[in-house]
Amino acid sequence: xxxxxxxxxxxxxxxxxxxxxxxxxxxxxxxxxxxxxxxxxxxxxxxxxxxxxxxxxxxxxxxxxxxxxxxxxxxxxxxxxxxxxxxxxxxxxxxxxxxxxxxxxxxxxxxx
Amino acid sequence: xxxxxxxxxxxxxxxxxxxxxxxxxxxxxxxxxxxxxxxxxxxxxxxxxxxxxxxxxxxxxxxxxxxxxxxxxxxxxxxxxxxxxxxxxxxxxxxxxxxxxxxxxxxxxxxxxxxxxxx
Numbered sequence: 312x313x314x315x316x317x318x319x320x321x322x323x324x325x326x327x328x329x330x331x332x333x334x335x336x337x338x339x340x341x342x343x344x345x346x347x348x349x350x351x352x353x354x355x356x357x358x359x360x361x362x363x364x365x366x367x368x369x370x371x372x373x374x375x376x377x378x379x380x381x382x383x384x385x386x387x388x389x390x391x392x393x394x395x396x397x398x399x400x401x402x403x404x405x406x407x408x409x410x411x412x413x414x415x416x417x418x419x420x421x422x423x
Numbered sequence: 424x425x426x427x428x429x430x431x432x433x434x435x436x437x438x439x440x441x442x443x444x445x446x447x448x449x450x451x452x453x454x455x456x457x458x459x460x461x462x463x464x465x466x467x468x469x470x471x472x473x474x475x476x477x478x479x480x481x482x483x484x485x486x487x488x489x490x491x492x493x494x495x496x497x498x499x500x501x502x503x504x505x506x507x508x509x510x511x512x513x514x515x516x517x518x519x520x521x522x523x524x525x526x527x528x529x530x531x532x533x534x535x536x537x538x539x540x541x542x
Contacts, residue, residue, distance in 0.1 A: 345530070347533075353535065354515070354533050354534060354535035354536050355466070355515065355533040355536075356533075357530055357531075357532070360530060400465065400466070404529075404531070409471070410456060410468045410471065410481075411456070411466075411468075411517070411531050412468075413465045413466045413467075414465060415464070415465045416464075416465050
């Protein structure tokens, strides 16, 4: 079945450091890919998405490119801030709709 | 985008009791999803609830333990029955948000969750 694998956390960075959180997936067909973020004590929020190969999703300085050849959707940000500290979830949804399948989540902690 | 309200936001429950979580959406939606997030874990789908039909449960989840109601297109409830400490989790309601589907990906929007602690 479809699945998502993320790099394990926690990831600890200094402010203004470069961030990469790796995400790879297994799916049939052409799923849509998502990054969700969960800030401490809050609900899950959509961060960005991509619906087809080579699409780049971006939001709040974060970017991720849908790479079908490597089945990846790595999350990047050039300069992280303390306020980016959160848990980040990579997810996919099949092209027939239905449920969202999540990776295990990666906790990011940014120190001043 | 759709606005989802969940109640209660948190509760502390005694072993053996049951609790019903409500999910109210500010627009009509066809599909509603109930997820569970155990402490420090990812989100796992419990069931999909479509209005007018029985909920569809994922492997490992059964109706007797997690009965779901879906009386109309804006509301659903999830009951956690005969609770044990292992049921301590955040339970999240999610809907397909067609307002954000302009690129063809119908995004799922989540409620803030209901944090249950079972003693």
